[in-house]
Amino acid sequence: MQQMPSVGRVVHYVSHGTPVRPDGSQAFTQQCRAAIVTEVDPTDPDRVGLMVANPTGQFFHPLAAGGCVLDEAPEGARDGGSWHWPERV
Numbered sequence: 001m002q003q004m005p006s007v008g009r010v011v012h013y014v015s016h017g018t019p020v021r022p023d024g025s026q027a028f029t030q031q032c033r034a035a036i037v038t039e040v041d042p043t044d045p046d047r048v049g050l051m052v053a054n055p056t057g058q059f060f061h062p063l064a065a066g067g068c069v070l071d072e073a074p075e076g077a078r079d080g081g082s083w084h085w086p087e088r089v
């Protein structure tokens with residue numbers, strides 16, 4: 001059954017990696033970051049507001065600024081700035 005996001009759930013936020021260099025390398029690759037759902041778009045539950053906990057600080061993506069959209073692609077194929085349910089390990 002499809003899980004629905006709700007306020008207070010913990011999800012993953014995908015950080016934006018830095019641009020890919022001509023040789024294919026990247027200074028910073030995309031990373032999964034812990035995030036708490038702060039709000040859910042009532043007309044589009046795949047769009048949520050997040051409080052993202054980075055190792056060195058928090059930042060916020062409110063719906064008022066566009067929020068974050070669910071991206072269920074496999075690791076490495078997700079859009080930066082998207083969210084997904086934490087992987088089972």
Ligand SMILES: [Zn+2]
Nearest residue numbers: 012032086087
């Ligand atoms: Zn993840």
